[in-house]
Amino acid sequence: MNTNMAINITDKLAATQQPVQDLIRKRWSPRASSSDGIATEDLQTILEAASWAASANNEQPWRYFYGKNGQSGFDTIFRTLMPGNQPWAKNAAVLLVSVARNTFAANGKPNPFAQHDVGMANAQLLLQAAALNIYGHAMGGFDKETLRQVLHLPEEQEPVCVIALGYKAPAEILEEPYLSRELAPRTRKPLTEISCEVTH
Ligand SMILES: Cc1cc2nc3c(=O)[nH]c(=O)nc-3n(C[C@H](O)[C@H](O)[C@H](O)COP(=O)(O)O)c2cc1C
Numbered sequence: 001m002n003t004n005m006a007i008n009i010t011d012k013l014a015a016t017q018q019p020v021q022d023l024i025r026k027r028w029s030p031r032a033s034s035s036d037g038i039a040t041e042d043l044q045t046i047l048e049a050a051s052w053a054a055s056a057n058n059e060q061p062w063r064y065f066y067g068k069n070g071q072s073g074f075d076t077i078f079r080t081l082m083p084g085n086q087p088w089a090k091n092a093a094v095l096l097v098s099v100a101r102n103t104f105a106a107n108g109k110p111n112p113f114a115q116h117d118v119g120m121a122n123a124q125l126l127l128q129a130a131a132l133n134i135y136g137h138a139m140g141g142f143d144k145e146t147l148r149q150v151l152h153l154p155e156e157q158e159p160v161c162v163i164a165l166g167y168k169a170p171a172e173i174l175e176e177p178y179l180s181r182e183l184a185p186r187t188r189k190p191l192t193e194i195s196c197e198v199t200h
């Protein structure tokens with residue numbers, strides 16, 4: 001059971017220009033994690049949310065592998081993280097590896113949407129976690145080949161990112177440069193830069 005119920009993840013609420021859903025505003029990627037474990041049923045809920053993402057041909061190319069802090073599986077995944085991620089990710093309750101199956105099961109042909117669809121699932125996973133007051137921090141900084149080997153992945157499966165999951169802890173548990181990053185405001189490009197209406 002989370003003993004940190006007083007701490008929620010609204011402390012870096014996105015300052016949006018439009019009235020987007022609260023959960024989207026709440027989600028962010030902290031690095032300070034408490035030592036509280038995540039209940040099995042909450043982890044299952046988070047994974048189920050991922051499983052309901054849309055995917056090309058309903059292929060559902062996502063696979064998830066996870067290790068709980070204090071167990072050997074956590075260390076197996078942790079050792080593949082880049083040095084810049086290890087100092088803070090060591091406190092995560094769970095390290096979760098998202099993996100893409102890059103071929104269609106029915107005919108073995110390449111699935112060009114596999115990584116996209118794993119991203120879709122990961123987005124849902126992170127929002128469901130936020131709803132449970134659990135935060136996730138995705139990492140691309142890991143040794144992909146080593147992770148592939150230690151997870152015994154077949155050739156058609158590829159690690160996409162590792163997600164550190166946990167309940168939030170005060171930023172002050174972090175050392176620099178992570179403390180400053182934790183306290184920095186969240187920013188986004190303006191809509192005028194990322195979107196335009198096609199008028200021709
Ligand atoms: C695919 C992916 C890879 C990322 N890799 C790392 C990483 O290796 N280390 C890290 O500290 N953050 C990593 N991040 C987190 C981003 O830096 C973060 O999501 C971004 O700065 C936006 O911040 P926010 O999630 O708090 O809104 C990654 C995020 C994604 C989606």
